[in-house]
Structure formats: C-alpha cells, structure tokens
Amino acid sequence: MADIFAVGIVGSGTMGAGVAEVAARAGHDVVLRSRSRASAESAVAAIETALGRQITKGRLTVDERDAIIGHISVTDTIADLAECDLVIESVVEHLATKRALFAELDAVVKPSAILATNTSTLPVVDLAMATVRPERVCGIHFFNPAPTMRLVEIVRPLTASADTVERAVAFAERCGKEPITVADHAGFVVNALLFPYLNNAVKMVERGTATVESIDAAMCGGCGFPMGPLALLDLIGLDTSVAILDTLHSEFGDTNYVPATTLRRMVSAGRLGRKTGSGFHQY
Numbered sequence: 001m002a003d004i005f006a007v008g009i010v011g012s013g014t015m016g017a018g019v020a021e022v023a024a025r026a027g028h029d030v031v032l033r034s035r036s037r038a039s040a041e042s043a044v045a046a047i048e049t050a051l052g053r054q055i056t057k058g059r060l061t062v063d064e065r066d067a068i069i070g071h072i073s074v075t076d077t078i079a080d081l082a083e084c085d086l087v088i089e090s091v092v093e094h095l096a097t098k099r100a101l102f103a104e105l106d107a108v109v110k111p112s113a114i115l116a117t118n119t120s121t122l123p124v125v126d127l128a129m130a131t132v133r134p135e136r137v138c139g140i141h142f143f144n145p146a147p148t149m150r151l152v153e154i155v156r157p158l159t160a161s162a163d164t165v166e167r168a169v170a171f172a173e174r175c176g177k178e179p180i181t182v183a184d185h186a187g188f189v190v191n192a193l194l195f196p197y198l199n200n201a202v203k204m205v206e207r208g209t210a211t212v213e214s215i216d217a218a219m220c221g222g223c224g225f226p227m228g229p230l231a232l233l234d235l236i237g238l239d240t241s242v243a244i245l246d247t248l249h250s251e252f253g254d255t256n257y258v259p260a261t262t263l264r265r266m267v268s269a270g271r272l273g274r275k276t277g278s279g280f281h282q283y
C-alpha cells in the first residue's frame, strides 16, 4: 500500500478550504487549486484567520499555524497537481462539471494517484468511469466544518480496488478522522438519513407551525442537537442542499426528498446561507 504524501484539493469553497486545512494539519503537502488564483489565496487567508482564533484560545501555537500554512501552496492550473498522490475534488455539486474535471485530472495526475470526490450524493462510479483508472477512484466525504467533524465516509464504487479503499481509509485516519466505508448509494449514510429531516423543517416553516428561531431552539433544547435544522441548512448552503435533495429524489423516488418550495426560491434569490450572509438566519 503506497503512502500518501502530497494531496491536491480542487475547489476552494467551504469544503475545499476545510479539507485543505485538515490535510495540511496532518503534515501533508497540499496544493489547493481554484479556477482563479485569487480565490485560492483568499481561502488560505480564511484558513489563517481560523487558525488565528485557535491561537487566541490557546489551542494552537504560532509555530504550528505557520507550519500548517507553510504546507499549503495555491494554483489555478490543474497540471500543478501532477505529482500528487491523492487529489480530492470539492467543486460544485453538479455531475457534468465533476465528470469533466475527473477526465481532466486523469490526464495530468500520475497514474498511481487516487482521484477522490467529496460529493455529498452523486454516483461516484459515474466519476470513476470518466477516467481510465476507475479502480483508483473513490469518495472521501468530509463533513462541514471539515476541521472539527470527526466522521469521513469512504465511498466504495463498484469499480474501486480494495487497495484504493484501504489507502483512503488510512489517509482519513492520518487526518485524525473516524472513517466508515459505505456503498455508492445516494447520500451514503448521513445525508440519506439527515435530509428528509432538514427538508421537513422547511415545510414546517411554510405551514407556520413555529418560527425559524423556535424550530431551531426546539431541536437543540428538545433533542440535544448542537444546531437546529434551519441553521444547519444555512451552514451546508441552500444551493448544495437543493442539489443533494434532487439527487436523493431521483435515486430513491421518495417524495420526502422533493426540495421544499421555499428552499428553491431562496436559492433563486441568492440567499444561500452563511456563505452569502443571508439564509434562514442573517450572518
């Protein structure tokens, strides 16, 4: 089983930045690729700010922060990922975009490398089949925020070799995570169970059962959840949430997965949650 040293991350949004931080903290050399160098640089600046808060709380030293940041380089060029042992794709939840990206990565990244996706729901096998190395493609699904959430779902498409899955599990463990291995079924474990609940919370707002604040408070105070469902949708991103629900609905046909109308309208209005400063709550 070949070790993973250099890690490429494609996409510098909410998850790409978080996964870059996690991999760099574990001592990997990380190349963060975004379509524009400026977005990759601003993702690294955001990581530095987040690490600064850890220093203030006494959880990290200045030297440790500098070492983590020193492990991350940025680029806008896919070819700069050529020498990575593992590339984790974390761009928008859209199958055609991800397939095109996997074909592009396959052509430039060394043949022994693993290509992984952080998709929440899309069929990993469809990404594997966009490459000539389907046995070295799998899902490595981190949770949001990636630096703090312990779980990682390692998704095993029908095409993946046992070695690929073992290396992905070892990588997640080296990052201090608790991986579970799951079949390539939409939503894997967590999102398949979580999203009907989140969607029903939006329908409850539509019916006027209670306010957004009361529903969130109810699930924290009544169930011990750390965050209410509407705050969690804002954290995930409403555009990503609609894409996840659409895929779950098309895979299982269960109408519980049809996105609530309000969710779609909020996406059309550009109220995507925390990342735009406005969603069910204001940020």
Ligand SMILES: NC(=O)c1ccc[n+]([C@@H]2O[C@H](COP(=O)([O-])OP(=O)(O)OC[C@H]3O[C@@H](n4cnc5c(N)ncnc54)[C@H](O)[C@@H]3O)[C@@H](O)[C@H]2O)c1
Residues within 6 Å of the ligand: 011, 012, 013, 014, 015, 016, 034, 035, 090, 091, 092, 093, 094, 097, 118, 119, 120, 121, 141, 142, 143, 144, 235, 236, 237, 240, 275
């Ligand atoms: N948000 C979550 O809670 C969460 C959790 C786990 C996994 N994921 C998955 O991670 C992936 C990224 O989600 P995110 O929350 O970081 O989204 P985001 O909206 O924060 O970031 C998306 C990234 O994709 C890039 N992008 C958009 N269109 C593109 C295109 N046509 N080609 C290349 N890049 C493009 C954007 O520039 C941005 O860097 C998705 O597959 C999502 O399902 C999200």
